Amino acid sequence: MNTVTIEARKDGRTKPGVIRRVLSLLAGLPPSVLFGGAIVLFWLVTALTVQFWPLHDPLALAGRRLQPPSADHWLGTDALGRDVLSRTLHGAIYSMPIATIVVLAGVVIGAALGAIAGYVGGKVDAAIMRLVDITVAFPPILLAMTITATLGPGIVNAAIAMIIVWWPIYARLMRAQVLEVKEREHVEAAIAGGAGHIRILGIHILPLCWAPILINATMDFGQVVLLAASLSFVGLGATPPTPEWGSMIYDGASRFYSWWIAFGPGMAILTLVLGFSFLGDGLRDYFDPKSQ
Amino acid sequence: MTRRSEMRGPHRRPMAMIAALATATTLAAWSGAPAFAQDQAPSLIVARDMDLNSLDPARAFCDTCQIYLSATYDRLVDIGADNTSLVPMLATDWTISADHTEVTFKLNPAARFADGSPVEAKDVKWSLERLKNIKGGFSYIMDGVISVEAPDAATVVVKLDKPNSDFVGSLSAPYAGILDSDLVAQHGGNANADAASTDTAEEWLLANSAGAGPYVLSAYSPNNELRLKRNDNYWGDKPAVGEFVFRQTKDAVAQSQLLESGNGDIAMNVDPTTAGSITNPEITVSTVPSFNMVYLVLSPGAKNLPHSLDAKIRAAIAKAVDYDTLIDFTLEGQGKRLGSPLPNGFPGSGQVEPTAFDLEGAKALMAEAGAADGFTLDAVYPNVNQYGVDYSLMMQKVQQDLAAINVQLNLQPVEFSVWRERINGDGIPLTAVFFAPDYYGSAQYVQYFGMMDGTVWYKRAGGANDPTLANPQTPELLAKALASEGEESAKYYSELASIMAAENIILPIVSPDAVFVARKGISGLRYSACCNLVLSDITVD
Numbered sequence: 001m002n003t004v005t006i007e008a009r010k011d012g013r014t015k016p017g018v019i020r021r022v023l024s025l026l027a028g029l030p031p032s033v034l035f036g037g038a039i040v041l042f043w044l045v046t047a048l049t050v051q052f053w054p055l056h057d058p059l060a061l062a063g064r065r066l067q068p069p070s071a072d073h074w075l076g077t078d079a080l081g082r083d084v085l086s087r088t089l090h091g092a093i094y095s096m097p098i099a100t101i102v103v104l105a106g107v108v109i110g111a112a113l114g115a116i117a118g119y120v121g122g123k124v125d126a127a128i129m130r131l132v133d134i135t136v137a138f139p140p141i142l143l144a145m146t147i148t149a150t151l152g153p154g155i156v157n158a159a160i161a162m163i164i165v166w167w168p169i170y171a172r173l174m175r176a177q178v179l180e181v182k183e184r185e186h187v188e189a190a191i192a193g194g195a196g197h198i199r200i201l202g203i204h205i206l207p208l209c210w211a212p213i214l215i216n217a218t219m220d221f222g223q224v225v226l227l228a229a230s231l232s233f234v235g236l237g238a239t240p241p242t243p244e245w246g247s248m249i250y251d252g253a254s255r256f257y258s259w260w261i262a263f264g265p266g267m268a269i270l271t272l273v274l275g276f277s278f279l280g281d282g283l284r285d286y287f288d289p290k291s292q
Numbered sequence: 293m294t295r296r297s298e299m300r301g302p303h304r305r306p307m308a309m310i311a312a313l314a315t316a317t318t319l320a321a322w323s324g325a326p327a328f329a330q331d332q333a334p335s336l337i338v339a340r341d342m343d344l345n346s347l348d349p350a351r352a353f354c355d356t357c358q359i360y361l362s363a364t365y366d367r368l369v370d371i372g373a374d375n376t377s378l379v380p381m382l383a384t385d386w387t388i389s390a391d392h393t394e395v396t397f398k399l400n401p402a403a404r405f406a407d408g409s410p411v412e413a414k415d416v417k418w419s420l421e422r423l424k425n426i427k428g429g430f431s432y433i434m435d436g437v438i439s440v441e442a443p444d445a446a447t448v449v450v451k452l453d454k455p456n457s458d459f460v461g462s463l464s465a466p467y468a469g470i471l472d473s474d475l476v477a478q479h480g481g482n483a484n485a486d487a488a489s490t491d492t493a494e495e496w497l498l499a500n501s502a503g504a505g506p507y508v509l510s511a512y513s514p515n516n517e518l519r520l521k522r523n524d525n526y527w528g529d530k531p532a533v534g535e536f537v538f539r540q541t542k543d544a545v546a547q548s549q550l551l552e553s554g555n556g557d558i559a560m561n562v563d564p565t566t567a568g569s570i571t572n573p574e575i576t577v578s579t580v581p582s583f584n585m586v587y588l589v590l591s592p593g594a595k596n597l598p599h600s601l602d603a604k605i606r607a608a609i610a611k612a613v614d615y616d617t618l619i620d621f622t623l624e625g626q627g628k629r630l631g632s633p634l635p636n637g638f639p640g641s642g643q644v645e646p647t648a649f650d651l652e653g654a655k656a657l658m659a660e661a662g663a664a665d666g667f668t669l670d671a672v673y674p675n676v677n678q679y680g681v682d683y684s685l686m687m688q689k690v691q692q693d694l695a696a697i698n699v700q701l702n703l704q705p706v707e708f709s710v711w712r713e714r715i716n717g718d719g720i721p722l723t724a725v726f727f728a729p730d731y732y733g734s735a736q737y738v739q740y741f742g743m744m745d746g747t748v749w750y751k752r753a754g755g756a757n758d759p760t761l762a763n764p765q766t767p768e769l770l771a772k773a774l775a776s777e778g779e780e781s782a783k784y785y786s787e788l789a790s791i792m793a794a795e796n797i798i799l800p801i802v803s804p805d806a807v808f809v810a811r812k813g814i815s816g817l818r819y820s821a822c823c824n825l826v827l828s829d830i831t832v833d
């Protein structure tokens with residue numbers, strides 16, 4: 001793959017060349033990556049540009065209340081007469097950044113602690129890993145609910161809670177990778193060559209440890225979206241009138257006979273979680289030498 | 293519910309006790325006791341979101357408590373079907389001294405507790421003293437009682453420290469139910485001055501009732517089920533229904549589905565929107581006016597206010613709420629506007645016109661107050677669905693309305709316990725909550741909402757930080773109202789209603805209609821000012 005990229009850069013001045021090479025690169029990817037990627041891309045673009053789309057104001061009265069889907073309101077209106085389609089699409093503005101921030105922070109914190117634990121070993125390792133054990137001993141939703149309830153409801157507090165819940169997964173993953181890679185010969189050679197710890201860890205070990213973390217992180221995006229929605233559903237995440245998917249589903253749940261209120265956000269969560277799952281699955285297949 | 297659970301004292305029941313009791317009652321249920329094999333009387337399942345905090349009359353304080361207690365404990369007096377007149381219950385008649393400081397009750401010699409023992413004056417004295425000394429949610433009503441005497445087995449004399457024409461009426465509240473003093477005393481009950489800490493009967497009362505009412509408690513499993521069995525020794529008219537099973541069912545949809553699937557008979561917390569979606573011809577929906585109130589509160593004395601909530605701004609906010617649309621949105625229009633906190637039909641109500649929605653007037657007032665550019669207020673409210681009103685929905689509508697006068701609301705739905713902590717702590721600039729009366733009488737409203745020393749909302753609205761909130765006329769008028777009766781008293785309550793309305797601190801939004809969803813053939817469902825739902829009135833064809 002590296003070769004392909006480098007070649008593309010070398011002679012990719014002409015447009016047809018670039019397009020052809022991108023297409024051949026895409027063709028080489030598993031279909032699940034393409035499918036998942038397309039969904040994720042759709043929601044990403046939505047999150048970035050939805051303010052400029054010709055939609056109803058997601059917070060304002062857009063028509064008669066509790067109207068089923070129609071030509072004017074493709075996904076109907078909610079109990080305050082707001083357009084459900086507009087609210088669903090605007091929901092991406094909250095879900096996508098939350099997922100990104102939580103996964104990024106989880107990866108950074110978890111990977112750093114995991115790498116230190118794996119590389120240093122001994123008491124430091126034991127201390128970090130016990131902390132991990134304690135954190136994962138609680139069901140994630142329960143721990144996140146407890147933390148958010150303590151900090152008070154709100155998207156920011158929900159994100160903090162989710163980061164606290166999420167980092168241990170990456171710490172474990174990274175530690176296992178580091179433990180394996182640090183026994184390799186090139187690392188021993190580097191040690192023999194007198195390289196410092198930071199250099200060994202940063203240049204000789206970590207670059208070989210990222211693939212599983214990245215794959216895991218991709219799949220986790222969906223899970224974070226789901227957890228954020230769950231927190232909002234129980235009233236601990238987004239506060240009204242924010243069009244967050246979880247809280248929209250909560251609104252829908254109490255108006256059971258107006259099924260369309262929960263349908264939009266439900267589909268949004270479904271597609272996004274599936275998209276990330278497909279993407280993560282496909283990437284794992286793609287990077288796993290055994291499956292190729 | 294709110295106000296009751298809010299007003300509860302520091303008393304807390306140990307969790308272990310609840311758990312043990314839950315286990316015990318569940319086991320008892322499993323052991324297969326034949327609950328209604330004894331007769332052919334029908335058994336009804338009631339779907340309800342139960343807010344029970346206790347089954348002890350002196351400690352309980354909630355809407356479900358009203359139903360339970362009024363069914364199991366008869367009081368001295370009751371409220372008639374017209375919801376206004378007092379009718380005899382355990383007392384056949386009563387005489388009130390001219391200055392409204394002494395009441396003499398004559399007890400009905402036929403009255404019997406469920407175990408067959410007679411209801412005597414000593415039981416009344418003991419029960420009322422216990423209510424006062426346990427200092428539970430409703431004990432405020434006993435604050436003015438100097439003494440309860442039992443000169444003979446059929447006479448009770450209550451002396452008050454100052455005139456209180458509402459006193460006899462307040463004894464129709466289910467919390468003033470009369471207990472079998474010997475029986476409860478055997479199980480740890482006492483009525484001494486230190487009863488708040490020495491009375492230990494609450495646990496026993498969670499598994500047994502000790503009253504003279506038409507029903508007796510047969511089993512209680514917290515957050516699951518409450519079973520009431522007909523009292524076969526009842527001294528009055530025998531009720532038609534043999535057993536009531538209250539099943540904990542959280543939301544309106546689950547309740548209506550329970551009925552639609554044939555697994556329930558009556559649902560009590562169905563909102564008008566959900567009720568309107570029921571198509572099953574075997575289910576009837578009836579809507580009756582209630583005395584319940586959903587209201588907003590502005591707290592001028594709350595800490596860290598971004599802008600003063602002076603009289604003009606409060607008036608502007610009151611005018612900026614589009615009440616009718618709000619009632620349409622939350623209750624499909626099934627509710628009544630209120631001019632003041634006094635419920636429609638209570639003494640002194642109906643004289644004040646409800647605040648009209650007037651956006652231009654509101655903007656003008658904001659400009660006069662120098663706040664045309666507006667400000668942002670924290671609006672913390674309990675995340676509940678009460679009397680059919682979804683509070684999140686209501687507050688989002690209020691948020692939209694107030695945005696039109698540049699008052700932005702930062703909505704913060706919280707658990708009820710958190711809300712209570714916030715409102716009793718630093719205060720909340722703008723909040724929303726609810727209230728139901730305990731008996732037919734207007735004094736309780738002034739004592740709860742009036743801006744004068746000692747009331748719950750004077751303290752919460754920040755009376756300590758801002759004593760100018762207090763209105764010196766309020767205590768004077770209340771004293772006059774309590775020292776008189778009938779139309780004269782109503783005139784003072786009417787003045788008090790005008791004062792409360794003009795203060796714009798308590799902003800009544802709506803008195804939601806009570807919605808009863810029931811299987812066809814069930815009748816006698818009515819909303820009572822004291823007792824919520826009166827079980828002994830219910831019949832089945």
